[in-house]
Amino acid sequence: MDKTDKIIVGISIGDLNGIGIEVILKTFQDKRMLDFCTPVLFGATKAISSHKKVLGIDVPVQGINSLNQVNHSKINVLNIWKEDVKIELGTATKVSGEYAARSLASATKHLKEGKVDVLLTAPINKENIQSEEFNFPGHTEYLEANLEGKSLMILMTDELRIGLITGHIPISKVAESITPELIKSKVETMHTSLKQDFGISKPKIAVLGLNPHCGDHGVIGKEDDEVIKPTVDKIAATGKLVFGPYAADGFFGSETYKQFDGVLATYHDQGLAPFKALSFGKGVNFTAGLSKIRTSPDHGTGYDIAGKNVANSSSFKEALFTAIQVFKSRKEYNELTEKPLVVR
Template identity: 85%
Template sequence: MDKTDKIIVGISIGDLNGIGIEVILKTFEDKRMLEFCTPVLFGATKTISYHKKVLGIETPVHGITSINQVTHSKINILNIWKEEVAIELGTATKISGEYAAKSLASGVEHLKNNTIDVLITAPINKENIQSETFNFPGHTEYLEANLEGKSLMILMTSELRIGLITGHIPIAKVAESITPELIKSKVETMYNSLKQDFGINKPKIAVLSLNPHCGDKGVIGKEDDDIIVPTIAEIAATGKLVFGPYAADGFFGSETYKQFDGVLATYHDQGLAPFKALSFGKGVNFTAGLSHIRTSPDHGTGYDIAGKNLANPSSFIEALFSAIEIFKKRKEYKELTGNPLLVRYS
């Protein structure tokens, strides 16, 4: 591997029948992207070439068989399978899920071994990827099981960061899952991430209510008054700038979110519905709290437009630049906190 200071960006290619490979190829159509990083795709040259031919995309790629063969001026494809793989664009198949899992597993293994600096994951289908080796509701849970730390899914743009207290669980289980311990853990993870990954010295965090209108003093549920309010007060007493709970409708409708560095939603759609309404196509999914950095675009497999050359790479490009920026911020934070004199006088 030739020496360079460029960040090595590992990329899992996602569901082979979706738009993941398309947005990856479109991201690097502009050769200037290679000035910012060295991409390594985990897959197979044959698979990528098939997509290039169907889409009419001429982005050049460079096949390698070992991470030590990476060329920093090219789009590297680390060949982790040799066989022909049946591709049915726009269709969820068992095979496309199986090879998405292989790509992800290889990417995570290289991330753990520090042979890549960050990982960007193209979209998977959460149903067809399931197997004996992948029994997780999504990327976030898989990454937490394979990396060090406690994960927090954060959907982000330059103006908005929304984390989830509960993630990929049924709505029927949300209320019973909201405990003081879980809230404290997620606040701590977001607080630390805002400091080390985004360079915010004194983060200001909002917590959303579980029930409509914060429960209306128990009329629409007691969880907010009994669990969330006292937990926020306990956290705030330690000196952290944590506020809430806020009713989600008014919080986003009045643009109150702009007053905070981070927002914690109590469940998946409470956070993602307003986020995607405000930011779809330019948002990034960042897995905070782990030992290594992973981002992804804010969209899914896009089966309905797969193979039609209609996919917009904007969110993937944002995920790429976000991963690079977070990597730099985290490195800078470690250098500062590792030197007491720098911390004292910075």
């Protein structure tokens, strides 16, 4: 592969006191990973070196001050700060949140400008990252505000893709938030993503019900009969292969999810609890629907194991491979749809 053709992966390093830098370093311990992409970490070589010393991980990195200095054969660290930063592994601090936000902001800016091809985000702490500049429930909402498109959080493996109709909102707000317009929007985003990002020509999508047993015909709630089912039926009438609502417990218990290319859960834990039970450590968080590609591992900051050199990098590595594959799939899809074949 021509090194100038390699996909440049921008990596925000996450909370400095968590396991983000550890799983990044472990991912690139295998030098063959550099055959697939050119990594650019947004942070500072001092911070990376501090983690390397504590963890005893000897992975060479190259500090750069501009993307013009990228070395396609090495792990690049774009120095976006020069000062010493206090690192307290395993502890959530205001400082670690502040620098996580700075890393993410710089990585997102370079992604938006096309200077990196995809974004891979290490875990943040949603509490200590909050500030006047970052006032969002998480990565997904931040990226939607800074990039074009309407986002859809999808947790995925090769066998299972679960998207969320509602995301980081309180349970008390879920029912009132689920409207026909929102359902249609999320179905459309998932349908488009399955086609352009994963090469599925006729995606088959399941929509889960909100209430236990989908409300038992109004006995346990009316939202499934009055909002979700009529909306799903209207979408299906347009020709899309969309089905539901399905009661979530039976849907996963009977492995019905294996019959679908994508699943839409009505709220966060309805989708993520079964996903992590089935796939924890192997899953990827993919933000569909945006003009740029972003993935992340399916775990958090891991303060309890930070600095102990026991963090598993499998999910981060899968997130890297997913970002690369989605980039290639989207590029191929765009080329095919921009210049459709003409049959004479």
